[in-house]
Amino acid sequence: MKEINGGVCAPKGFRAGGIFCGIKPSSQKRDLALIYSEKLCNAAAVFTKNRVKAASVQLTQKHISAGLLRAIIANSGNANACTGDAGHAAARKMAELAADLFAISPGHVAVASTGVIGVPLPIAAIESGIEALGNSLQGDEAGHAAALEAIMTTDTRKKECSLEIELDGVPVRLGGMVKGSGMIHPDMATMLCFITTDAAVSKQALDAGLRRAVGCSFNRLSVDGDTSTNDTVIIMANGQAGNVIIEEGTPAFELFSQALEKLCVDLARKTARDGEGATKLLTASVSGAKDEETAEKLAKAVVSSSLVKAACFGADANWGRVLCAMGYSGADFEPGEVDVFFAAGGKEVQVCQGGVSLAFSEDEAKSLLSQEEITIRIKAGSSSGSAEAWGCDLTYDYVKINGDYRT
Helix, strand or coil, X not given: CEECCCHHHCCCCEEEXXXXXXXXXXXXXXXXXXXXXXXXXXXXXXXXXXXXXXXXXXXXXXXXXXXXXXXXXXXXXXXXXXXXXXXXXXXXXXXXXXXXXXXXXXXXXXXEEECCCCCCCCHHHHHHHHHHHXXXXXXXXXXXXXXXHHHCCCCXXXXXXXXXXXXXXXXXXXXXXXXXXXXXXXXXXXXXXEEEECCCECHHHHHHHHHHXXXXXXXXXXXXXXXXXXXXXXXXXXXXXXXXXXXXCCHHHHHHHHHHHHHHHHXXXXXXXXXXXXXXXXXXXXXXXXXXXXXXXXXXXXXXXXXXXXXXHCCCCCCHHHHHHHHCCCCCCCHXXXXXXXXXXXXXXXXXXXXXXXXXXXXXXXXXXXXXXXXXXXXXXXXXXXXXXXXXXXXXXXXXXXXXXXX
């Protein structure tokens, strides 16, 4: 397994592009993206569990129900959520416009939107830009980069990853992109994530592999405790690598799933680091729990705690907030068995032993917590359950960004 360049265009047979079409008049960045496969793809997706779902989510849920896609069209600057019948009509029109470019069925087009909720989507701007969008497609890293820019909103960093593995002597590639800085909290994925692969994978194996990867990556990610109306993770597999088709329960499935998990974990970590206003990436690493599910609950509670996040922003070794978050997580553990360490840059300091205070150097702890990547390492007991979750610090800038997000 090795990292490569190219993003969603790294796998064979995929092209991507992005343009500015004026969805948000105050912006001059690209705001309309397209990813296209030369061949019909087996596809799978996971969506937000928010009861309030954007029109794009509802349409794509319908389109992907047969497990087949050819293209993804996505816009930034407008979420097309809570927009009524007009919003549903606009989502359908987006699919039709993309389908017309390639003379394919609109049912083979996924639609995604991100931006402000409750504002009508200016579908006329998308319609006027669709020809330019089609002409922007490229099968290289530049095409991937243009599409990625076009789905970004408050993101400050590009979040991308591509990998190559070998299955029975055949090179197979995976590529992915993510947008998301705010409204990031476990309950699926809380962002837009598009993944491509040239692997030949059965529909059932692709769906199982994606859900497994999402469960240990995006579902262990929290920036601010808010789950979006638009969260979508889509994977398309066009089979152009030429490998023997991957089925569940085979060694090839395990290797493919490991690669997909690695890609998703990388994207999840990058999303946490790019949280709105964030200055630090936080990792809660729990070991010694009675099982993985328990460890996951504990880790997610810690990275989701506003008080833990604020303490990390201030480089304050307030370890009591870690135990507090563990205590309301709903996980079964014994507080008297908990040890807590703060770690960064290859060093660590223990701040709690057996659930009680331990003498430690405040200066050393502050130095570690002042670094850009911090790990809160927690030993929850003497069993074998372990898990990691990712988040970021809570800063003044988060409030500034969201205080006037709409206006």
